[in-house]
Amino acid sequence: MNRLLLTIYKRLYTRLGPQKWWPASTPFEVSVGAILTQNTAWANVEKAVDNLRKKRLLSPKSLSKVQTARIAKLIKSSGYYNIKAERLKNFLTFINENFGGDFDKLIEAETGILRKGLLGIKGIGPETADSMLLYAANKPVFVIDAYTRRILLRHGIIKEDAAYDEIQRLFMSNLPRQPRLFNEFHALIVRACKEYCSKKRPKCRICPLNKIRKGRGMGEVC
Numbered sequence: 001m002n003r004l005l006l007t008i009y010k011r012l013y014t015r016l017g018p019q020k021w022w023p024a025s026t027p028f029e030v031s032v033g034a035i036l037t038q039n040t041a042w043a044n045v046e047k048a049v050d051n052l053r054k055k056r057l058l059s060p061k062s063l064s065k066v067q068t069a070r071i072a073k074l075i076k077s078s079g080y081y082n083i084k085a086e087r088l089k090n091f092l093t094f095i096n097e098n099f100g101g102d103f104d105k106l107i108e109a110e111t112g113i114l115r116k117g118l119l120g121i122k123g124i125g126p127e128t129a130d131s132m133l134l135y136a137a138n139k140p141v142f143v144i145d146a147y148t149r150r151i152l153l154r155h156g157i158i159k160e161d162a163a164y165d166e167i168q169r170l171f172m173s174n175l176p177r178q179p180r181l182f183n184e185f186h187a188l189i190v191r192a193c194k195e196y197c198s199k200k201r202p203k204c205r206i207c208p209l210n211k212i213r214k215g216r217g218m219g220e221v222c
């Protein structure tokens with residue numbers, strides 16, 4: 001399995017190059033983006049983050065002072081803005097209560113303990129928590145999302161009902177646990193899936209992953 005995963009990585013990297021993720025200036029901004037990107041396109045998140053930046057609210061201290069309704073207004077472009085404003089507030093409470101509002105201390109926390117804490121925040125699921133762990137805190141945690149699932153499924157590497165943790169284990173127990181590798185690999189999967197592997201019309205003939213397969217993939221797209 002590790003050879004297969006490394007082959008996928010090499011093919012993607014050779015064709016698409018470094019993706020330079022996560023597009024944000026600070027680890028806190030990465031975390032805000034991870035919450036805002038749930039169920040929406042990145043362009044909508046960028047507008048919301050820009051609004052927060054213009055108001056100098058991209059720090060736990062400044063954002064904690066702002067009421068939820070005002071945050072909701074500022075992040076409106078990201079969709080589900082009332083829910084997401086609540087989620088941001090829950091995240092801020094977590095930082096304030098566990099790390100005295102100091103985001104650097106959060107980053108230094110032990111990976112397993114931090115993950116458990118993040119998953120305990122209402123509205124933060126595994127994908128969001130792991131995005132924060134990898135892209136904000138530089139921890140060796142692989143992020144699984146719908147794109148990862150689609151590509152692995154289509155190449156016969158996972159089954160349709162594979163659980164998040166199962167897919168994550170596949171990467172984490174078969175690859176060197178290097179944040180840099182996990183960072184680039186996940187970003188490449190997202191890019192490849194968006195560019196070639198749409199739900200309805202995968203462009204297998206021009207995709208860098210053409211003919212890579214473990215078994216028979218769903219729909220035999222390759």
Ligand code: SF4
Binds near residue numbers: 155202203204207211
């Ligand atoms: S487009 Fe085809 S070859 Fe590319 S990842 Fe999707 S299923 Fe695989």
